Amino acid sequence: MEDVIFQPLKFRNLTVKNRLFRSSISGRWDNYNGSGSQARINWETKFARGGIGAIITSFVPVHIRGRIMPNYAMIDHDDKIPFWRAVGNAVHEYDCRFIMQLSHSGRQRDVPGAENLMNRALSSTDTMDSFHGLLCQAMTLQEIKQTIDHFAQGARRAREAGLDGVELHASHGYLFTQFLSSAINDRKDEYGGPLENRARFLLDVIHAIRREVGRDFHLQVKINAVDNNNALYPWEKKGNTLEESIQICKWVEQAGADALHVSIGSMFPHPQLPSGGFPLDEANWWYGNMLSAGVRGYFNYTLFHYKLLRPLFYAFWNRTKKERPLEGVCAEEAREVKKAVSIPVINTGGYQSGALIRKVISEGWCDGVTIARPLIANNDLPHILQRGEEPDRPCSFCNRCLVNALGNPLGCYDVRRYNGDRDAMIREVMTVYDPAPFR
Amino acid sequence: MHETQTVQKDRVLVDAVRTSPVDEDLLRFRRTAVIIVVAVLVVLLALFLWRFRVDSPVTYKSDEDHFKYGSIGAEPGGSVFSPVGGVLPPYDIFRVLPDICPDKLPGGYASLGLIVEPGHDMPIGVSKRKRLGFEQVALNCAGCHTGTYRASPHDQPKIVLGMPAHSLDLQRFFDFVTSCTLDPRFTPDNVIGKIQAAGGDLGFIDRWLYRSQVIPTTRESVLRLRARVGPLLDGSVTQWGLGRVDTFNPYKAIQFNWRLQDLPRSELIGASDYPALWNQKPRDGMQLHWDGNNTSLAERNLSAALGAGVTPVTVDHARLNRVRDWIKDLRPPRYPFAIDEALAAKGETAYREHCVRCHADHRFGVDGHLEKGWLVGEVDPIERIGTDRYRLDSYTLAFASNQYTLYPHSEHQFRNFRKTNGYANQPLDGIWARAPYLHNGSVPTLRDLLEPPEARPKLFYRGYDVYDPEKVGFRSDVAEEKGRRYFAFDTSVPGNGNGGHLYGTRLPAEDKQAIVEYMKKF
Ligand SMILES: Cc1cc2nc3c(=O)[nH]c(=O)nc-3n(C[C@H](O)[C@H](O)[C@H](O)COP(=O)(O)O)c2cc1C
Ligand code: SF4
Numbered sequence: 001m002e003d004v005i006f007q008p009l010k011f012r013n014l015t016v017k018n019r020l021f022r023s024s025i026s027g028r029w030d031n032y033n034g035s036g037s038q039a040r041i042n043w044e045t046k047f048a049r050g051g052i053g054a055i056i057t058s059f060v061p062v063h064i065r066g067r068i069m070p071n072y073a074m075i076d077h078d079d080k081i082p083f084w085r086a087v088g089n090a091v092h093e094y095d096c097r098f099i100m101q102l103s104h105s106g107r108q109r110d111v112p113g114a115e116n117l118m119n120r121a122l123s124s125t126d127t128m129d130s131f132h133g134l135l136c137q138a139m140t141l142q143e144i145k146q147t148i149d150h151f152a153q154g155a156r157r158a159r160e161a162g163l164d165g166v167e168l169h170a171s172h173g174y175l176f177t178q179f180l181s182s183a184i185n186d187r188k189d190e191y192g193g194p195l196e197n198r199a200r201f202l203l204d205v206i207h208a209i210r211r212e213v214g215r216d217f218h219l220q221v222k223i224n225a226v227d228n229n230n231a232l233y234p235w236e237k238k239g240n241t242l243e244e245s246i247q248i249c250k251w252v253e254q255a256g257a258d259a260l261h262v263s264i265g266s267m268f269p270h271p272q273l274p275s276g277g278f279p280l281d282e283a284n285w286w287y288g289n290m291l292s293a294g295v296r297g298y299f300n301y302t303l304f305h306y307k308l309l310r311p312l313f314y315a316f317w318n319r320t321k322k323e324r325p326l327e328g329v330c331a332e333e334a335r336e337v338k339k340a341v342s343i344p345v346i347n348t349g350g351y352q353s354g355a356l357i358r359k360v361i362s363e364g365w366c367d368g369v370t371i372a373r374p375l376i377a378n379n380d381l382p383h384i385l386q387r388g389e390e391p392d393r394p395c396s397f398c399n400r401c402l403v404n405a406l407g408n409p410l411g412c413y414d415v416r417r418y419n420g421d422r423d424a425m426i427r428e429v430m431t432v433y434d435p436a437p438f439r
Numbered sequence: 440m441h442e443t444q445t446v447q448k449d450r451v452l453v454d455a456v457r458t459s460p461v462d463e464d465l466l467r468f469r470r471t472a473v474i475i476v477v478a479v480l481v482v483l484l485a486l487f488l489w490r491f492r493v494d495s496p497v498t499y500k501s502d503e504d505h506f507k508y509g510s511i512g513a514e515p516g517g518s519v520f521s522p523v524g525g526v527l528p529p530y531d532i533f534r535v536l537p538d539i540c541p542d543k544l545p546g547g548y549a550s551l552g553l554i555v556e557p558g559h560d561m562p563i564g565v566s567k568r569k570r571l572g573f574e575q576v577a578l579n580c581a582g583c584h585t586g587t588y589r590a591s592p593h594d595q596p597k598i599v600l601g602m603p604a605h606s607l608d609l610q611r612f613f614d615f616v617t618s619c620t621l622d623p624r625f626t627p628d629n630v631i632g633k634i635q636a637a638g639g640d641l642g643f644i645d646r647w648l649y650r651s652q653v654i655p656t657t658r659e660s661v662l663r664l665r666a667r668v669g670p671l672l673d674g675s676v677t678q679w680g681l682g683r684v685d686t687f688n689p690y691k692a693i694q695f696n697w698r699l700q701d702l703p704r705s706e707l708i709g710a711s712d713y714p715a716l717w718n719q720k721p722r723d724g725m726q727l728h729w730d731g732n733n734t735s736l737a738e739r740n741l742s743a744a745l746g747a748g749v750t751p752v753t754v755d756h757a758r759l760n761r762v763r764d765w766i767k768d769l770r771p772p773r774y775p776f777a778i779d780e781a782l783a784a785k786g787e788t789a790y791r792e793h794c795v796r797c798h799a800d801h802r803f804g805v806d807g808h809l810e811k812g813w814l815v816g817e818v819d820p821i822e823r824i825g826t827d828r829y830r831l832d833s834y835t836l837a838f839a840s841n842q843y844t845l846y847p848h849s850e851h852q853f854r855n856f857r858k859t860n861g862y863a864n865q866p867l868d869g870i871w872a873r874a875p876y877l878h879n880g881s882v883p884t885l886r887d888l889l890e891p892p893e894a895r896p897k898l899f900y901r902g903y904d905v906y907d908p909e910k911v912g913f914r915s916d917v918a919e920e921k922g923r924r925y926f927a928f929d930t931s932v933p934g935n936g937n938g939g940h941l942y943g944t945r946l947p948a949e950d951k952q953a954i955v956e957y958m959k960k961f
Binding site for chain 1: 459462468
């Protein structure tokens with residue numbers, strides 16, 4: 001019997017050779033100003049070589065004000081097209097599709113960098129985020145229009161670069177979530193209030209992209225099935241429910257999206273996603289990068305720094321974790337979304353074991369899965385799964401990669417996976433710089 | 440000039456550009472935080488001040504109660520960090536001291552002659568006042584000026600306010616309080632345990648303060664106190680015994696920090712009887728104190744308060760004045776037994792002839808009238824009276840000049856103290872209740888006083904309060920009753936001499952008896 005995982009997946013404008021997507025993961029290895037680097041090409045190629053069907057890039061800002069961290073390659077200008085073409089070509093050599101995640105941070109701008117130090121982030125609201133205290137101001141209608149255009153231009157550039165499609169990052173608390181979520185959006189104009197008003201910004205962007213790139217270019221939307229905005233601080237509002245999200249998904253489909261990528265959580269990271277631990281020893285080292293980003297940075301840093309205070313943070317952070325499994329964190333929500341729409345649904349959240357992936361696909365919960373950390377840990381996970389095996393040194397979902405991303409090149413930082421050999425671990429992480437740019 | 444201006448302008452520009460929105464917000468947050476922190480600090484400070492600066496004496500409605508239990512300001516004052524004045528530990532500790540050192544004071548405070556009234560947790564003469572964050576106790580006037588008498592050993596003692604505390608063993612009282620405080624059993628655990636066991640409810644903060652502050656400070660101040668007054672408590676000078684106090688020597692040590700060890704031994708012998716406090720108004724202007732060293736009632740009162748432990752810092756003038764006003768008109772107690780009026784009438788005649796010139800008659804305080812030329816309230820030179828001179832010598836010129844330094848630049852500054860050369864003639868109002876007699880209490884009864892010195896008792900017991908209407912005075916042949924030992928008064932000891940005051944000693948026995956009968960009417 002054929003392995004469902006390795007059945008091709010057909011979208012309207014795109015066919016992927018298997019059901020495995022590399023979920024978007026950002027790392028700090030491009031040039032500071034958002035122009036691309038050889039390391040990026042090396043990084044993406046690793047996964048293509050590892051057998052993944054399609055790669056969704058990292059968070060790719062459509063504008064400098066929407067960047068979450070420096071050293072993330074952007075798509076804010078035509079001068080970025082050649083770089084992305086080079087990345088796409090490199091990936092395509094392995095029969096791997098390459099989808100660009102068009103993104104805007106809104107207020108969730110973790111490390112603003114020198115360029116953004118003196119401005120407030122643009123958002124749907126004036127209210128800062130509750131975790132880091134990142135400041136923002138509500139966009140004017142004109143700024144909304146400009147931002148819609150930034151997304152359309154981003155999509156055009158992706159197409160011109162020969163990439164296989166784009167994904168709108170409408171989950172995890174970034175700008176689209178800030179408009180969509182009833183917990184965050186407090187606008188009084190046509191972009192706030194009832195669900196259709198909150199969805200307007202996302203739908204406007206989809207329409208604008210379609211106008212710009214036409215109907216025959218793959219467009220998918222990564223979306224929260226539930227916000228659970230009060231998972232960290234119980235006194236916050238809950239945000240969108242599954243029903244509301246399903247309604248948004250239907251509208252997204254109508255607006256012309258080709259697929260949905262289901263996730264959860266009104267911020268990133270969120271206590272429920274990425275699943276697993278929150279390593280405060282790492283946070284103690286790398287969270288310092290965020291001190292100038294938000295007004296609660298010092299508070300959090302203090303909690304992370306003093307061992308005595310850490311239990312206080314964990315009490316909040318781990319409060320709602322047990323409601324969800326480690327693997328397939330939001331699979332049930334994906335199933336509900338899938339029931340409601342007729343475009344393919346892919347799902348993210350802790351997919352590593354072949355058995356679980358086969359189950360959710362064969363039982364029709366989703367059409368494919370996206371994988372982030374298990375692929376950081378084992379770039380060739382698809383090959384392993386294809387052999388019917390499971391990885392020897394699986395990802396432990398410890399989230400050290402996540403916390404290191406604040407300051408260091410992305411990679412797997414769980415030293416246990418390297419038999420406790422820290423040097424070996426760093427050597428492995430640094431392979432992203434090989435080959436070097438000048439040869 | 441031009442250059443500096445540019446530099447300054449540049450600096451302003453640089454500063455203006457250097458605040459990011461996050462910085463601005465944090466600055467606002469910090470400002471709010473600072474305001475909150477300051478507000479919290481202010482509240483804490485207010486609580487601190489309220490707790491440690493509050494000065495609230497217990498106030499009594501009636502003058503009698505105020506006299507018995509009211510504060511005159513002898514409780515420690517100053518600040519928590521450097522308390523001044525006050526020779527007793529805080530209330531909770533004072534109360535349980537007898538439980539901490541039961542062997543040092545079997546029978547509790549009452550066994551020292553302190554009078555405990557039913558319904559009161561502190562004896563008469565011990566005042567309560569909240570100071571430095573704690574309930575403090577101290578002595579007031581009543582401690583030394585309240586006495587009792589009984590008609591027979593089976594009677595309940597009758598309390599007489601203003602009467603000399605002829606049963607009080609003040610020396611042992613101080614010895615007990617200080618030596619128990621320095622006893623190895625005076626540990627925080629033990630003290631706090633005893634307080635809790637006695638029903639004292641020390642909260643968490645109190646317990647902490649007791650442990651860290653109060654108990655160590657109490658010990659330290661007692662160590663200092665003991666070092667200063669050592670020679671007065673170590674038995675090396677004539678014992679005060681019951682009903683006597685050395686007014687000025689502790690005063691030298693405590694108020695002026697004199698090294699008593701450096702004074703001539705003889706100067707440290709100054710024990711004398713407590714005087715009575717009634718009829719103070721007609722005494723104003725007389726030469727007061729046994730040796731007549733002051734003619735101002737106000738100064739005499741303030742000085743006596745210093746003896747009870749007030750300091751210029753802690754003294755409560757208003758409350759002291761309330762006592763002053765009350766004792767001005769306080770009447771002496773009437774003689775409580777039968778008087779042979781015929782004999783008394785006979786005695787009056789003899790008294791007029793031999794005694795009235797120096798001592799006024801039974802009308803003193805009623806009309807207050809004293810005829811010209813009379814010697815009442817005047818100092819009689821020591822050579823003429825011939826009584827024991829130690830008390831006179833304990834008050835020195837150097838001491839007087841030190842007294843002038845107290846209360847500088849205030850209306851309370853002493854101006855009237857002077858060194859005299861004898862003892863002042865006293866009016867004899869309420870004389871029956873003022874036994875034993877002479878300034879040093881060396882003669883037990885009036886009748887004995889009218890005998891020549893050789894015939895006066897050489898060894899008798901002081902402090903017993905059963906009355907002897909025959910000889911007018913307290914019975915002085917009882918050494919012990921119900922475990923309480925009375926003070927064996929030996930007239931051969933320096934300071935205890937019973938010589939002198941030969942007036943009336945050569946009269947016939949009937950006249951003497953008649954004069955004594957007459958004096959019952961005083
Ligand atoms: C280091 C790191 C970076 C990530 N960056 C992105 C991102 O740029 N965009 C995005 O949509 N999700 C991002 N995610 C979330 C992942 O795409 C994924 O949805 C999530 O980690 C759950 O999948 P996993 O359990 O397979 O890791 C990131 C996750 C990690 C650990
Ligand atoms: S650090 Fe490694 S093991 Fe830990 S979550 Fe990331 S990839 Fe997995």
